């Protein structure tokens with residue numbers, strides 16, 4: 482987009498920034514294809530089982546580090562034990578550009594090196610309860626990319642999973658970044674608006690969300 486027509490950028494709360502339509506249709510198609518490949522292995526996409534006995538309604542596959550409740554591992558200890566796919570350099574670059582776009586801070590963007598991606602697939606019934614992303618040992622921002630059906634995204638506060646919160650819609654191509662004072666806000670997805678996505682992305686139905694994060698972890702030697 483040209484500098485004459487800057488992309489709208491909405492600060493929902495300090496450090497929580499929504500940039501609608503950030504990904505081009507081509508980038509969305511390429512991300513869908515990459516996620517489809519990762520969903521097939523080495524660790525297949527699955528509904529995560531929680532220690533409480535519950536099963537998450539979203540399906541998740543990870544890249545770089547595998548998330549299982551409530552930690553990260555190089556191996557999918559709760560799925561098939563396989564080592565997760567490598568985190569590709571192009572995804573690091575995309576994360577840096579996302580941060581530059583959201584915060585307008587090139588230096589912070591250059592120093593951002595995400596090492597895990599959680600890829601969530603929502604069918605029409607899937608929801609995600611209010612939670613904080615706090616299993617990372619780093620407080621670096623979380624970059625969220627959405628493709629497919631629009632959802633209602635609930636941005637809460639850092640103290641409770643209840644009100645006050647703000648509901649926004651995340652549509653295909655939207656970027657959302659939460660960092661700084663909003664890094665540990667409770668957030669969730671109460672609803673997916675079925676049939677709002679464009680099949681040209683390669684996703685016939687449902688919603689894909691990719692969060693890029695810095696685990697702050699090192700491989701143990």
Ligand SMILES: O=C(O)CCC(=O)C(=O)O
Nearest residue numbers: 599601614634670690692
């Ligand atoms: O699907 C979304 O927009 C949010 C996903 C999320 O909060 C998470 O994966 O922790």
Ligand SMILES: [Fe+2]
Nearest residue numbers: 612613614668
């Ligand atoms: Fe989250």
